[in-house]
Amino acid sequence: MISLRCPNLIRLKLRGCRELTDLGMAMFAKNCRGLKKLSCGSCSFGVRGMNAVLDNCYALEELSVKRLRGITDGAAAEPIGPGVAAASLRSICLKELYNGQCFGPLIVGSKNLKTLRVFRCAGDWDMLMEAITEMVTGLVEIHMERVQVSDRGLAAISNCSELEILHLVKTPDCTNMGVVSIAERCKLLRKLHIDGWKTNRIGDEGLVVIAQGCVKLQELVLIGVNPTCLSLGLLGANCPNLERVALCGSESIGDEELSCIASKFVALKKLCIKGCPVSDHGMEALAEGCPNLVKVKVKKCKFVTAEGADFLRARRGPVTVNLDTDAMEPLDASTSDGGVDTGAYNDPVDGQVPVVVNLPSSSNGRSSMSKARLGFLVGRNFVACTFRRS
Template sequence: MCPNLTRLKISDCEQFTDSGMAVFTKNCKELKEFSCAYCRFSDLGHLINLALELVGRSFVLEVVIKLRNVFNERLFTPLISCCKNLKSLKMIWCGGKMGRALEKIRDGNCLAEVYLDNVNVSDVGVSSLAKCRDLIELNIKSSRCTDVGLISIAENCRALKKLYVGHYLYRNEIRDEGLIALGKHCVNLEELVLIGVNATYVSLEVIAANCQNLVRLELCHIDTITDVEMMCIVEKCAALKILRIEECGVSDNGIEALGLGCPNLVNLNVIKCRKVTREVGDLLREKRGSLVVKVDAYKTTVVNPITLELVSTRSRPSENSG
């Protein structure tokens, strides 16, 4: 055994048994990072012992737990809830009712990063993260989070700097109410990625006005993001450096307006917005030569003037060399 082992990652180890975990727990006293994927443990497994070992190590500055494709929340709940030094928690494609594990997180924890990717977590589980007062980065790729969960996070996790919320495949129920709470309480926000939410000018104005340190903004798959919302970004997001607009309701006018605002913008990515053409990218480069612009226009249908046939075309991505 390696007594000085600080990081352990096990993947596809279906024969890694409880007795093996027991030996590992007993001998690896310096463990700081534990990652598990596609593994099987019985309900009598020694993950509880591992949790108790991690709890008892007051000298450990931080602990990282990563779980991928695991399906027994009962086994991992003690590991998540008991470890006072847990700094980062990542769950990816985990089945079962992992929200129950989040509900057991205790007050006074030091969690700074939580990553939930396709995990069965509802507002109850998300609201449990409100106990993480030191939370800096939160990533929720789920369709079950609503304004209720987001408001709870916003009101209690005021140190939050990076938030990624939404899902590419499914619409969720996050609307202006939750985003307004975010803008009011999380004024230190630096990065915001919204996917498939129902954001409008009403909430964007609050976020843009209060979050003066916002340097990265991504708005994806949001029909309610139009030229009106773009003007809000242009006028109020002075610190913005990176902007991504994907499959939104903006037009050339909204994109071209960026030439008049966002003085610190260095990278603009516009993808598959039906009302945006690649020509607007050329116009922006003329106005702001230092701005890296990529415009990937949506597929359109035109008439061939010779054969009078309908021809399906797709503009190639227009990108300056920087």
């Protein structure tokens, strides 16, 4: 059982805490009510431990959860939240949870939530997204990766008129119809990432409406999607702030499409082409267009040679050109590589130096605290605690 009294603790990262029970988490939560950021992965506590955090940590702003081992039955799992933390939560990330939908009451109750990320969580998310967006209309960023969501869920997401960032990664039930509903109502969209998983259910039809409705678009990533000059031309003409574009695994992106990009994408600064049937002729077209271009990445495009890359460099000296012909590298659009947290937990805040606490987990049943080694750095009210398995 972990008993850690850190009344000034504001950031906590838990990893592989096999001995951390609901009771231990409840005791911890009562001693650390001012906690603002919590990231936990592969821990043994369950619903009661999580609810204890939500009932006590009134200042919680960011919550990231990956593989909670204490919640074993998705159908019978008790609801999690909302608790007092719902009023302060701004960001929720759920990853690799068989029963992630038991967090529904927390998400629905978090009226001030701005960011929702759901990665590889089982269950039908359409109805839950309808319940969420009916109550939480201020969402600015939504990531859905390998979850069961369809056009019905996208129609619900379109109720978030303040949405600026949308990632749809490997959601095969989403089609042009759902993308159209987003385009028609989410006028503030700045970043759109779509991995169509080569299902050909999202293409020109949806992208044309995106070009017409989302004129503030700055970043577009299309993977396994096959746009043509029709949608690309409209995107270039109607989205004057479109600065970053990535086209990966798109069978329709050839030299003609690159010529369209070169002539229409005036604001473009960074372009990534990966696994597309473009050639050196496309590189020549880029050399004559995109006046603001500063960086080009070309990967796994077998018809682009070193000579084509050199030609682009010679004609556009300031432009950085990276050519990678490694055919072994997979085309993967996963946005969750590297885990739930973003590494921000180790950054000092307001010039303060973090206090780092390492609590190795015991492998022979003895208390973790009896083996803990505490290393302290000077700090006032900022503490970063990492629980690592020895």
